Amino acid sequence: GRWMRVRAAAAATISDAMADIWIVHRDPRWRDALRSLAGSNEVLIGHPTDTARFAHADAPRAVLLGVAGDFEAELEFAHRHAARLGDAAWVVLARALDLPEVERLFDALGAAIVPITRDAATLRGRLRAALVRRAAPPLSERNRRDAITTRFATWLGDLDLPELLAAADPARAALPLRVSGEPGTGRGLVARYLHAATARDATSPFFCVACDAATDVRAALARCVPESGAVPTTGTATICIEDADRLAGAEQRALRSLVENGLPAGLVRARSVRWIATAGDVPEALDPALEQAFAGLLVRVPPLRERPAALDAIVAATRRDFTSEAIAHLRAHPWPDNLRELDALLRRTFAAKPSGPITPEDLRFEPAVLEIGGDVEPAAPPREPAQREPTRRDAPTDPAPFAETRAPVPPISGSIQTAAPLRRLSAAIAHEVGNPLVGIRTYASMLPGRFDDAEFRAQFAERVDADTRRIESVVETLARLGGFPQPAREPVDVSSLIAKLLERERPRIRERRLVVLEELERAHPNALGDADQLRFAFGYLIEQALGWVPARGDLYVATRHLSAAGARPAMLRVALRLQGSGDGLGFTEHSLAVSALEEVVLAHGGTLTVEAAPTGETVLTADLPA
Numbered sequence: 001g002r003w004m005r006v007r008a009a010a011a012a013t014i015s016d017a018m019a020d021i022w023i024v025h026r027d028p029r030w031r032d033a034l035r036s037l038a039g040s041n042e043v044l045i046g047h048p049t050d051t052a053r054f055a056h057a058d059a060p061r062a063v064l065l066g067v068a069g070d071f072e073a074e075l076e077f078a079h080r081h082a083a084r085l086g087d088a089a090w091v092v093l094a095r096a097l098d099l100p101e102v103e104r105l106f107d108a109l110g111a112a113i114v115p116i117t118r119d120a121a122t123l124r125g126r127l128r129a130a131l132v133r134r135a136a137p138p139l140s141e142r143n144r145r146d147a148i149t150t151r152f153a154t155w156l157g158d159l160d161l162p163e164l165l166a167a168a169d170p171a172r173a174a175l176p177l178r179v180s181g182e183p184g185t186g187r188g189l190v191a192r193y194l195h196a197a198t199a200r201d202a203t204s205p206f207f208c209v210a211c212d213a214a215t216d217v218r219a220a221l222a223r224c225v226p227e228s229g230a231v232p233t234t235g236t237a238t239i240c241i242e243d244a245d246r247l248a249g250a251e252q253r254a255l256r257s258l259v260e261n262g263l264p265a266g267l268v269r270a271r272s273v274r275w276i277a278t279a280g281d282v283p284e285a286l287d288p289a290l291e292q293a294f295a296g297l298l299v300r301v302p303p304l305r306e307r308p309a310a311l312d313a314i315v316a317a318t319r320r321d322f323t324s325e326a327i328a329h330l331r332a333h334p335w336p337d338n339l340r341e342l343d344a345l346l347r348r349t350f351a352a353k354p355s356g357p358i359t360p361e362d363l364r365f366e367p368a369v370l371e372i373g374g375d376v377e378p379a380a381p382p383r384e385p386a387q388r389e390p391t392r393r394d395a396p397t398d399p400a401p402f403a404e405t406r407a408p409v410p411p412i413s414g415s416i417q418t419a420a421p422l423r424r425l426s427a428a429i430a431h432e433v434g435n436p437l438v439g440i441r442t443y444a445s446m447l448p449g450r451f452d453d454a455e456f457r458a459q460f461a462e463r464v465d466a467d468t469r470r471i472e473s474v475v476e477t478l479a480r481l482g483g484f485p486q487p488a489r490e491p492v493d494v495s496s497l498i499a500k501l502l503e504r505e506r507p508r509i510r511e512r513r514l515v516v517l518e519e520l521e522r523a524h525p526n527a528l529g530d531a532d533q534l535r536f537a538f539g540y541l542i543e544q545a546l547g548w549v550p551a552r553g554d555l556y557v558a559t560r561h562l563s564a565a566g567a568r569p570a571m572l573r574v575a576l577r578l579q580g581s582g583d584g585l586g587f588t589e590h591s592l593a594v595s596a597l598e599e600v601v602l603a604h605g606g607t608l609t610v611e612a613a614p615t616g617e618t619v620l621t622a623d624l625p626a
Contacts, residue, residue, distance in 0.1 A: 022057075024048050024077060025066035025093075030116075034064055037124055048077040059085045064127070066093045066116065071105055078109050083272070091127060143459075145196045152193040154317045155186050155339050156301070158310050163299045164190070170198050173236055175296035176259055176275040178244075184340030185301040187278035188242055194276070195238040208240045211247050217255050221263070236272045244277040244294075245285035252287035259293045304335040304342060311342065318346060321357040329360045440467050474592065480536065481596050487530035487604050494534065494572055494624070495525035495559045501539045502557065505546055514549055517556045524561035527572040527624035529604045534624075537600035538574070541620075544593040549578050561626060570626040571606070577619045597622065 023034045023045045031045050044060065046053040054077075063085065067074045074092075082090070090111035094102040103113055114126045167177050177194070179187040188208070195206045209220045221239070241255060259275050277294050279286055304310065311330060315322055322330075335341055348364035443460045450456040499520060502509075509516055527534070542557075549555050556577040564570045594610055601608045606624040 020058075020061045022046075022054065022060045022063045024054075024063065024074075026068050026073065027066070030066055033120070034066070037120065037127065048073040051080070054081060060088050062089045062091060064091050064093065065111075067098065067102055071102070075105060078106060082109055148189070148192050148196050152186075152189055154314055155189060155310070156193075158307065158313060159302070161299060163297065164194075167194055167297050167299055168197050172297065173198050173274050174272060176277070176294045177297040177299065178291075178294035179276065179278045179299050179301065180281055181278075181301035182281060182303045182338055183243075184338035185303055186339050187301055188240065190299060190301060191238070191240040191276045191278065195240075195274070198274075199236065199238075204236055204238070206238045206240065208242060211241060211243045211251075213246060213248055215247055215251060217241070217247065217251050217258065218264075221258075236274045238274045238276060241275070241277045243279065244290065245279040245282070249287055252290040256287070256290045256293045259290075304338040314339075314342060315346075318350070320350065323357055323359050325360050326358050326363060329363055333365070437467070437471075440464055477540065477592065477596060481599060484530075484533050484536075484600070484603075487533050487600075489528045490531070491526040492529050492531045492534055493525045494527045494538075494574060495520040495522060497531065497535055498538060498542075498557060498559065498574070501535070501542050504539075505542060508546055512546070512549075513552045514546065515552075515554045517554060519556075519558040519560075521559040521561050521572070524626070525559060525572070527604075527626055529624060533600050533603075537597040541576070541593045541597050545576060545578055554578070562623070571623040572626045574622045574624070575619065577617065594620070 021043045023031055023043055024047070025031045025034065026047060035043060035045055044054065044057055048065070063081075065074055065078065078090070090109050091114055092102060092106055092109070092111045093114050093116040096115045099113055099115060106113070114123075117123050117126075166172060177191075179190050181187050191208075192206065195204070207221070207224050209215070209217065209224060211217075211220075244252065244255065247255065255277075263273060275294070277290075281300070283291060308331060312327070315327065315330065330342075337344075345363065345365055349358060349362055352364055353362045440463065443463050446456070447460060499518070502516060502518065545555060556575075558573075558575045560573045560575075562568075562571045562573055594608075598608050601622050601624065604624055606622060608623075609621045611619045611621075
């Protein structure tokens, strides 16, 4: 297949890699010089204006295009031939002082830009590096594609959709595609699967814009494209507009113009762009002009209630035992949020019961509220949203984290004796250690049959190393937690402690482009406790929370002094509010950090509450004696 040919090209010498090469340059001296580098391999040589020479020639493996003068002839040559040359690698040779302008003008070619030199050995090395630079996708890209394919097979593998097969045809990749269906049916997964199935190479980017009534399409594209858009690709960049029917009418018409007339210059450096829009089943919600723009291909994903066999297949793929009564409960549920709701239910259920058969009582149809000192209870009805949503410039205005209504604080204790925290800690350990062990066992079971596959052995070694380090981290955390003595009762400036922990994580915050909103008590920032233990507990929690927040997401951290009231002594409250991650995971499902903080807070005589809201937001509140 194509990937085998590309791998072979990566391992070949420069002579092998340059077989079937077009050499295009205005200067005949440079054409002769480049021809000598090709050795005995077949080449086609000509001036960029030699239309007849190149028009009917077979597609080469590579095109060496030298630029000179005003670049107009070379630009026209690339414009005329790039689309029909398929997977041919383009190398543009230019003077060093012209490189910035060449990169700008040839932005959509996906070419390697090579500074030209009269040193034959240096030029040969640069050409060889350029021609093999896309030899094969890295392991991370392979793993990502495998994950998408596996998820697609599990969620949507039972569907017989001729339109989907048509959309997966690379020859139709230029046609805009609309994926319709109810929210949660897997429309975005269809878009990602089609991109993974039709992308020419690992550099082909996938951009996703989530829409609502306030979305500015051009601005949203400008925010999500620049980093990846700076990387050239020989393939197709896919732009997925999620919930296009939620856009305002003017924005729908603006999107139609982009689809029909193309993107602004320089936004995406790719040979072509594939547009995919997801929308609901109500065609009236789409502007007629936008609907016509996406009329080329249409794939409808049916709701889960119309696919009873899919539910059984998804449950079976979890490799967990469900009693017949539990299966009956799942089949009887209407699934208004479709696959997304089922996926969230399974995650909550497995987090609450990491082993043993799943019974009807174990099914978590609603998010749970974790009350420290008691068992997990069903979630309360969702609160009314705040009048003003938090933004990236100001802290949330919802006063709930600092509400004054709290149960009396239990007496200070040096150890934790209640059963509920122990059960939660045990479940957290089982989750944190069990997941990597499953991965190691899975790879180990496949090793005998794939031992001769060097690529698989490399993946196996990488997986074992990563999972082993994760288990070692859990063991180290537990050892440190178990080694803590009776906590001291000394004034600790918790606000400064948390500020320093956040500053320590600042490089990671910048790397993931997170927005951390701080509202720290400065007038009365002290709690009575052990600085080392509090630093460990809050540091571990913040470290993990920054991984749970999706890229470019928000984390709100606050402290506040609560004056004594009635039977309740003065307390210092620490609140964290964060968005759920893109795959629906949150505090309650990665709870070792929460359990560790619980152990420390209770040992200090405090209380801890974790609330998972239906919106995917999680609020953690810790009260410490002040």
